[in-house]
Amino acid sequence: MLNLEGIKGVIFDLDGTLVESSLDFTAMRKTIGCPQDEDILTFIDNLPDNDQQKAAHQVILDHELADAREARWLDNGKAMVEAVLKANLPMAIVTRNCRQASDIKITNNNIPITNVLTRECAPAKPDPTALLMVAEQWQIAPAQCLYVGDYIYDQLAAENAGMRWVLV
Known part of the structure; x- marks a missing residue:
């Protein structure tokens, strides 16, 4: 599962990480x-x-x-969110999705994350701006944040932000 040692906040990608996606x-x-x-x-x-x-x-x-x-919850995504909830750490979602699609996915699956940044909020990943915005909002150093994604853009965004990352 997730290694949360030394982590003070977790940011998730949405598609392919928390929910399935069949975008062609x-x-x-x-x-x-x-x-x-x-x-x-x-x-x-x-x-x-x-x-x-x-x-x-x-x-x-x-x-x-x-x-x-x-879109439906991925079992692994749900387990990761539950682990972060249990650790009582702040969570956010940073996605390349639009706001409207993100809201549908989050609402339909009862994902308990309200801090969501979409491509309308900041330049799309691999640009690190959205990740850095979340860290600043939380007042947590980027190095103490974990970004969880499923694609090379997620890894690059985390590296560009100075965050730890894991690909699932």
Whole structure:
């Protein structure tokens, strides 16, 4: 399970860490013309036309909302949250999801974490800004925070923030 020794706060990723996700990034990329090896959010931000960006964001939103309605707790994710609750440590979620999809996933699964930062709150991971915002809010040194995720962007964000990390 989680090694919480020396940890004063735990931040979780959402998709693939706390809840299952069936987002089809290949289909989303194909629909908006994003190369498979490029970050989809960066691709959209770099589109030359506002209307193209809006349309691409709508494609992503439609996929995220459909996925959100079906997302269920992962057993490992639930056990990790319960361990952090038992240790009486503050928790947060930092996700590349939009607020609307995140809220659906959290509400539908009764996830007991209210401090949630989405891509609307700060630059998307691997940028460390959202993780550092949480540490600052808690007034905890980043080195005393643990970030739990499932993807290389989670590891990079934690490393960029000076936090300990674990991939599940």
